[in-house]
Amino acid sequence: MIDPYDFVRAVTVTLATVWTIQGFRRAARFVGRWERRLEPLGISRAFLRRQVAITLLRTTVLDPVNLALMLTLLGIWTIRWLI
Secondary structure, three states: OOOOHHHHHHHHHHHHHHHHHHEEEEEEEEHHHHHHHHHOOOHHHHHHHHHHHHHEEEOOOOHHHHHHHHHHHHHHHHHHHHO
């Protein structure tokens, strides 16, 4: 029998992994499409990639609400193992 808490953790980690991989794939396609569109305008690929990376970080990991939720989950999960 699987512990319900372990099941919820596994499902949460699996969903987060799948969504993260899909997000990276969509971002890569987005950057590729816009690199081709902006190249004739003289905008460098490095500049576009940097802007996309900053935007992705700000909307995911560096967002205060998401960061608080991730730290709360990690804290709850690790406290249970420490006790």
